[in-house]
Amino acid sequence: MADSKLKLIYFSPTRTTRRVLDAVAKGFGAGELTVFDVTREEGVPQDFDCANDDLVIIGTPVYAGRVPAIALERLASLKGAGVPAVLVVVYGNRAFDDALLELKDFSAEAGFKPVAAAAFIGEHSYSTKVTPVAVGRPDAGDIVKAEEFGRELAVMFQRGKWDNGVGLNVPGANPYKERVNRALVAPFSQGNCELCGACERVCPTGAITVGVEVVTDADNCILCCACVKVCTNDSRKMEVPRVLEISKWLSTNCAERREPDVFLAQ
Numbered sequence: 040m041a042d043s044k045l046k047l048i049y050f051s052p053t054r055t056t057r058r059v060l061d062a063v064a065k066g067f068g069a070g071e072l073t074v075f076d077v078t079r080e081e082g083v084p085q086d087f088d089c090a091n092d093d094l095v096i097i098g099t100p101v102y103a104g105r106v107p108a109i110a111l112e113r114l115a116s117l118k119g120a121g122v123p124a125v126l127v128v129v130y131g132n133r134a135f136d137d138a139l140l141e142l143k144d145f146s147a148e149a150g151f152k153p154v155a156a157a158a159f160i161g162e163h164s165y166s167t168k169v170t171p172v173a174v175g176r177p178d179a180g181d182i183v184k185a186e187e188f189g190r191e192l193a194v195m196f197q198r199g200k201w202d203n204g205v206g207l208n209v210p211g212a213n214p215y216k217e218r219v220n221r222a223l224v225a226p227f228s229q230g231n232c233e234l235c236g237a238c239e240r241v242c243p244t245g246a247i248t249v250g251v252e253v254v255t256d257a258d259n260c261i262l263c264c265a266c267v268k269v270c271t272n273d274s275r276k277m278e279v280p281r282v283l284e285i286s287k288w289l290s291t292n293c294a295e296r297r298e299p300d301v302f303l304a305q
């Protein structure tokens with residue numbers, strides 16, 4: 040697809056969404072690729088217009104069956120200008136519920152033409168050594184599927200199939216699942232913390248400040264676990280009772296491997 044311009048846009052605190060989108064882009068093989076990581080506010084460009092792109096792929100994780108509210112905030116100024124969009128959600132092996140439909144509806148409202156969608160599986164943000172959930176995903180098999188999806192998009196693109204503008208159907212219900220209220224709790228750093236600042240740098244909401252100690256503003260924490268996963272000496276912990284309970288439930292009830300789903304406009 041040497042003559043195509045592809046834009047990747049993602050919100051991805053623990054980087055599983057990012058890895059899936061990178062693989063889809065690799066399969067597509069665009070001549071020109073631009074990437075917007077909107078996980079942190081500074082990644083949102085001043086002018087978020089896609090008029091000059093041939094295809095845009097938007098990816099977010101699933102939070103409580105929805106697109107995270109903060110991801111929608113980051114994407115609020117996005118203008119589709121009639122460009123075809125591919126919607127991708129990544130979920131932690133429980134379910135994606137209404138998230139893909141919500142992302143599709145959002146993209147249409149922003150002026151895109153939704154042409155394809157997919158739901159992939161990523162290691163659950165709450166997975167721990169004691170309560171593992173979808174560990175290591177997306178794994179090699181998922182990446183192969185993501186690249187295949189990208190190649191399929193390239194074939195559709197070459198055939199000009201999207202020009203028909205025929206609708207895309209994805210699972211989900213509207214009204215979407217009700218959002219879960221913020222828990223006003225947060226991970227914390229333990230004694231062996233070396234104050235390296237990695238947690239502060241990855242936090243999507245700026246809720247962490249590292250000085251002579253690590254201060255976390257629980258009011259701003261979205262429980263994404265980016266800080267926990269980035270901590271190299273295991274000192275950042277999500278040992279919040281409510282989250283530990285959820286991790287345990289997920290580890291017991293969502294152990295059976297789920298596979299990616301792909302949806303194409305007819």
Ligand SMILES: Cc1cc2nc3c(=O)[nH]c(=O)nc-3n(C[C@H](O)[C@H](O)[C@H](O)COP(=O)(O)O)c2cc1C
Pocket residue numbers: 050051052053054055056057099100101102103104105129130131132133134135160161162163164165261262263264
């Ligand atoms: C607050 C929160 C809610 C989540 N809700 C769901 C869910 O409803 N279903 C599911 O399967 N996974 C759920 N997950 C897991 C994430 O969707 C999954 O780990 C995803 O791979 C994270 O994407 P990222 O690596 O791009 O941040 C949730 C994670 C968090 C932090």
